[in-house]
Amino acid sequence: MSVWLCIPSARPDGGTLREWHEKGYSIAVWRDPGSPSLPFLIGVPHYLIVMPYPGYAKAVNWLVNEAMVCDPYCEWFVTGGDDTSPDMAHSPEEIAAKCTEHFNGTFGVCQPTGDRWRDAQGVIIERIAGSPWFGRDYCRRMYGGKGPLWEGWWHNWEDEEAKCVAEKLGVYWMNPEWIHYHNHPLRIPGGKRPDFHRGVDSDYTRMKPVFIERKRIGFPGHEPIA
Numbered sequence: 001m002s003v004w005l006c007i008p009s010a011r012p013d014g015g016t017l018r019e020w021h022e023k024g025y026s027i028a029v030w031r032d033p034g035s036p037s038l039p040f041l042i043g044v045p046h047y048l049i050v051m052p053y054p055g056y057a058k059a060v061n062w063l064v065n066e067a068m069v070c071d072p073y074c075e076w077f078v079t080g081g082d083d084t085s086p087d088m089a090h091s092p093e094e095i096a097a098k099c100t101e102h103f104n105g106t107f108g109v110c111q112p113t114g115d116r117w118r119d120a121q122g123v124i125i126e127r128i129a130g131s132p133w134f135g136r137d138y139c140r141r142m143y144g145g146k147g148p149l150w151e152g153w154w155h156n157w158e159d160e161e162a163k164c165v166a167e168k169l170g171v172y173w174m175n176p177e178w179i180h181y182h183n184h185p186l187r188i189p190g191g192k193r194p195d196f197h198r199g200v201d202s203d204y205t206r207m208k209p210v211f212i213e214r215k216r217i218g219f220p221g222h223e224p225i226a
Contacts, residue, residue, distance in 0.1 A: 002026050002074045003092035006063035007082060008053060014038045015082030023086045028063040055154040061147025064139050075106045077139060080131030080180060087112060087178045095178060099133055102173055106135030109166035114179030117187055129162035131180040141224035150221060156204040157211045164215060165222045
């Protein structure tokens with residue numbers, strides 16, 4: 001059994017991608033044209049797309065679908081950011097097996113919630129699917145077969161919709177025993193966002209009314225195909 005990490009990466013060195021690879025995950029990554037190569041991926045199972053960035057949700061859906069073609073034996077796919085580390089105490093195969101057991105298959109979404117980073121509203125990762133495990137059947141069937149995420153999101157809100165939709169379908173599992181540590185710069189006193197995060201806050205504000213309306217009407221388009 002294999003598990004694929006499917007994410008876009010803007011960090012020149014790939015951020016935490018090396019950690020995921022060394023832990024035993026296969027890697028599917030989206031990079032902008034002109035990005036430095038990632039030599040630690042050479043010779044290991046990986047899939048690399050080098051194209052202009054289409055937004056987070058589209059990139060993840062594309063990568064997940066390519067990984068499903070590349071590896072018909074993979075049952076679980078992880079997304080998130082290249083500043084998030086894998087659970088160090090459990091192997092990908094162990095987590096995947098537990099997820100399959102919990103959902104009695106692969107139509108489900110699991111969010112490790114062991115990282116207890118808090119803000120004024122409480123533990124952040126309990127409010128969003130920030131680094132979720134998506135089952136193969138879930139990825140194959142959601143949003144008309146496009147993938148696990150609604151492609152209208154550029155950067156923000158896709159993780160909150162992912163949680164809400166999985167909860168709506170009764171297939172969302174938060175597991176505090178597993179830790180995906182988020183190495184976010186703002187959790188360090190004086191930390192600053194990297195340059196490629198410019199525009200993230202304005203995207204959040206601009207798209208908030210879209211999320212509120214989509215939530216009000218039940219997140220149209222999410223319906224799983226047969």
